[in-house]
Amino acid sequence: MSSMSEAERQLRLLYAQALQEHLAGGGEATLRRAYELGRKAVADGLGVLDLAAVYTGAAAASMRNADSDGNAVEKAEAMHGFLIESLSPFEITHRSFREANAALYRLNEILEEETKRIAHMLHDDATQLLAAVHIALADLASELPSDLGNRIQEIRGHLDQIEAQLRDLSHDLRPTLLDDLGLLPALEFLAEGITKRTGVAIVVEGSTDGRLPPSIETALYRIVQEGLVNATRHARAGRAMVQVTRGPRSIRCAVRDNGIGFDVQATQTDKNRHSLGLVAIRERVNALGGALQINSSAQRGTELLVTIPLED
Amino acid sequence: MDETRVPILVDIDIVAARQNGRALAAQLGFSQTDSTLIATAISELARNIILYAKQGEIIMKPLNHSERCGIVVVAHDDGPGILDVARAMQMGYSTSGSLGLGLPGVNRLMDEFAIDSRPGSGTTVTVKKWRR
Numbered sequence: 001m002s003s004m005s006e007a008e009r010q011l012r013l014l015y016a017q018a019l020q021e022h023l024a025g026g027g028e029a030t031l032r033r034a035y036e037l038g039r040k041a042v043a044d045g046l047g048v049l050d051l052a053a054v055y056t057g058a059a060a061a062s063m064r065n066a067d068s069d070g071n072a073v074e075k076a077e078a079m080h081g082f083l084i085e086s087l088s089p090f091e092i093t094h095r096s097f098r099e100a101n102a103a104l105y106r107l108n109e110i111l112e113e114e115t116k117r118i119a120h121m122l123h124d125d126a127t128q129l130l131a132a133v134h135i136a137l138a139d140l141a142s143e144l145p146s147d148l149g150n151r152i153q154e155i156r157g158h159l160d161q162i163e164a165q166l167r168d169l170s171h172d173l174r175p176t177l178l179d180d181l182g183l184l185p186a187l188e189f190l191a192e193g194i195t196k197r198t199g200v201a202i203v204v205e206g207s208t209d210g211r212l213p214p215s216i217e218t219a220l221y222r223i224v225q226e227g228l229v230n231a232t233r234h235a236r237a238g239r240a241m242v243q244v245t246r247g248p249r250s251i252r253c254a255v256r257d258n259g260i261g262f263d264v265q266a267t268q269t270d271k272n273r274h275s276l277g278l279v280a281i282r283e284r285v286n287a288l289g290g291a292l293q294i295n296s297s298a299q300r301g302t303e304l305l306v307t308i309p310l311e312d
Numbered sequence: 313m314d315e316t317r318v319p320i321l322v323d324i325d326i327v328a329a330r331q332n333g334r335a336l337a338a339q340l341g342f343s344q345t346d347s348t349l350i351a352t353a354i355s356e357l358a359r360n361i362i363l364y365a366k367q368g369e370i371i372m373k374p375l376n377h378s379e380r381c382g383i384v385v386v387a388h389d390d391g392p393g394i395l396d397v398a399r400a401m402q403m404g405y406s407t408s409g410s411l412g413l414g415l416p417g418v419n420r421l422m423d424e425f426a427i428d429s430r431p432g433s434g435t436t437v438t439v440k441k442w443r444r
Contacts, residue, residue, distance in 0.1 A: 028331035029324075035355055039413065084345065088352040092417035099420065 007044040008054070011037060015086070016058035022082050023062055023075060031085045038086035048090045055083050105287060112174075112218055119173035122166050130163050168193075175221075183208050183217045187224055187242055198232045206244035212251060216308055219284040220244075220253050226277045227255035227304045235259025235302055255304040261296040281306075315373035320389075321366075326358040329370040336372050337383055342443055349421045350383060350441055356418045357387035357437055365391020365435065375440060382423070382442035390434040397429055 004012075015037050022030035041051050059079060134156060141152040170176070171193065178186035184207065191202035211217070224242055231237040237259030245252045267278060278294070281304070285292040290308035316336065318329040333354045337347040354370060361368040368389025375382040394400045401416055415437070419425040422439040429435035 028334065029327045031351070032327050032330055032355065035352060042413070081344070081348075084348050085351070088348055089413060089417075091349070092352070092413055092420060095420040096416065 005044075007040075008046065008050065011041055011044070011046070012054050012057055015054050016061050019055075019058045019062055019079070019082055023078055031081060034082045034085035035088055039089040041086070042089045042093055048087065048094075051086060051090065055086065108287075109215075116174050116179065119170045120176060120179075122170035122173070123176050126166050127163055130159055130166070134159060174218075178217060178221055179214075182211050183220055184244060186217075186221055187244070190221070190225060190228070191240075191242065194228055194232060200232045200237055200240055202228065202240045202242065204242045204244075206242075207246060208244055208251065209246040212310070216251065216288060216310070219288055220251070220306070220308070223281050223284055223304070223306055224253065224255055226281055230277060231255070231257035231259055231302065235261065237301060250307050250309050253306045253308075256301065258301040261298045261300070261302050264294050264296050315371055318370045318372075320358050320361045320368050320370055320387075323362065326355060326362070329354050329358050329372075333370075333372050333383075333385060336374065340374055340381060340383055340443060342383070342441075346441065346444070350385070353418045353421045353439060353441075354385060356414060357385065357439075360415065360437075361387060361389045361391070364394075365389035367391075368434075375442075380442050382440055384438065384440045385422075386439075387437045388434065389436075393431045393433055393435055394427075394429040395431050397427055401427070 015034075018026070018030050018033040018037060022034070026033075038051060041054075062079075137152050137156055137159075141149040141156075144152065171189070175186045175189055177189050184204070188204045191204050194200060195202050212220075228240060228242070231240045235257055237257035240255065240257040243252075243254040243256075245254075282292055285306055285308070288308050290306060293305040294302070295305075296302040316332045318325060318332055320326065320329060330351045334347050334351045337350045342350065354372075358370055361370075366389075368387065368391065371386040371388065373384055375384050401419065415427070418437070418439060422441045424438075424440040426438045427435070428438075
């Protein structure tokens with residue numbers, strides 16, 4: 001019983017008292033107390049099952065000291081009325097959380113669309129404009145004396161750097177490959193880029209057996225991206241592997257590395273930057289009704305296993 | 313069935329408002345679950361009056377349209393009013409709000425929700441629920 005908080009102990013006492021008075025004909029006044037007790041339970045952070053346990057305890061007590069000459073059906077109805085009154089505040093929070101969840105899901109989709117738009121603008125519009133500037137400068141350089149022409153060449157060198165930066169930024173935001181060619185080509189491109197930057201060898205293999213719904217392609221791409229960032233940045237891995245397998249009703253994706261691993265349990269309760277990435281992975285998987293398994297040890301590195309169900 | 317007015321001045325008035333609301337809901341044929349949710353909404357509205365305006369009233373009446381029937385609950389006070397209605401309706405505005413209780417909670421329990429409030433001229437919250 002030591003696990004019971006003071007708030008819960010207090011609640012048990014007041015709840016049992018109020019129920020007793022309600023059964024003695026307390027009417028609306030005791031129903032209102034039931035509601036207020038439920039409201040306080042919500043505010044104290046108790047769960048709906050905690051309250052159910054409180055009710056069960058109070059109900060059992062009222063059965064024991066029943067001076068019962070009353071009608072059993074009436075008593076059962078009165079108890080039911082009292083119970084749902086105290087559950088009503090939980091109904092409100094339940095509805096509000098469900099609403100908030102749906103809103104977050106929509107917001108995420110809007111943000112992803114917005115990211116896509118910006119990435120494509122950077123990739124297509126901005127680089128096209130830069131190409132036009134390049135050509136104009138080259139023309140200009142050919143008509144100028146050589147010392148001025150050389151300075152134009154310098155400027156063109158800076159333009160090349162800007163163009164490369166814009167492309168990188170665009171790919172980091174959202175690779176056009178993902179929209180144009182699908183998950184595997186995008187993952188291969190992602191792996192190449194990371195290998196180039198970090199020197200970590202990454203193998204991408206498997207098949208999606210055709211295109212997947214955009215929401216799943218996006219989620220898997222982001223999950224692998226996060227997994228590979230973890231592998232190279234935190235796990236100090238030398239090698240990593242991405243495997244995509246299409247099942248009859250699901251798509252599976254594994255990200256493995258030979259890094260130093262991490263404490264999965266501890267990281268999930270800790271709110272640092274690293275665990276935020278894992279939280280994001282878990283949320284993406286949950287949003288698609290999928291399953292996530294993380295195995296990690298210092299000896300065998302880290303393994304991220306994601307399964308997402310596919311609709312028929 | 314006429315409208316019922318319950319003045320809200322002290323805590324015990326909340327019980328009277330709930331009782332009247334529940335009785336009217338039962339008369340109109342609402343289920344026990346919905347009657348409980350209506351009583352809950354009345355609780356939150358009346359609590360707001362006592363908390364922020366000190367006094368006001370709750371008015372309840374039946375809604376009879378050709379194809380459907382329901383209940384309307386109006387909570388009115390001449391208190392200081394709400395400076396920022398949009399904010400008061402957001403989650404996280406207050407402790408109650410972050411749990412979804414308070415005015416945002418009332419909004420979720422009822423089918424229609426309207427609020428009219430200006431600083432200095434009180435607050436009127438009108439909520440409706442239709443019988444399913």
